Amino acid sequence: MSAPGPGQALFAFVRYWSRRPPVGDGEPAEHGRLVLAAEAVHALTLRGAAATVNAVAQEIGIDQSGASRLVKAAALAGYLAIGASEADGRQRQATLTSAGRTLLDQAHDWQERVFDRLTEGWSERRRREFQQAMTDLIERSGAPHA
Structure with missing residues (x-):
């Protein structure tokens, strides 16, 4: 049996990290779900797309009903505001609140600390090349990203 190729390594990497909730050390999984909702709305907004429930569902790869519950929970927590879509008043659209921006700033700081810890001992050049x-x-895959 030969050693796994780069494609297998890529998909092992994706499987490994997709099973890890985006939360800080010791934080509950619900916090990670709220960060995920805020990240999705932020990414859509950066691309100039309306952050409707359907768009959030597509962004994070879940069904519409799951996205609806997720967006509602993030709004109840104060991280998102829900209002009528500017493009179509019949649709509801999410936007980040100031608390949501703070949540994302904290999550992004945590992500940088995790990356620093995982790449400890790497040269700056190797870290930049990996990034x-x-x-x-991500760009070649056509996948949406922030």
Whole structure:
């Protein structure tokens, strides 16, 4: 049996990290779900897309009813505001609140600390090249990202 190829390594990487909730050390999984909702709304907004429930569902790869519950929970927690869509008043659209922006800032700081810990001992050049390789893969895949 031969060693796994780069494609297998890529998908092992994706499987491993997709099973890890985006939460800080010791924080409950619900907090990670709220961060996920805020990240999705933020990413959609950066791309100039309306953050409707359907768009959030597509952004994070879940069904519409799950996205609806997720958006509602984030709004109840004060991280998102829900209002009528500017493009279509019949649709509801989410936007980040100031608390949501703070939540994202804290999550992004935590993500940077995790990356620093995982790449401890790497040269700055290797870290930049790895970051660029991940960015290139995302762009080539056509996957939405922040």
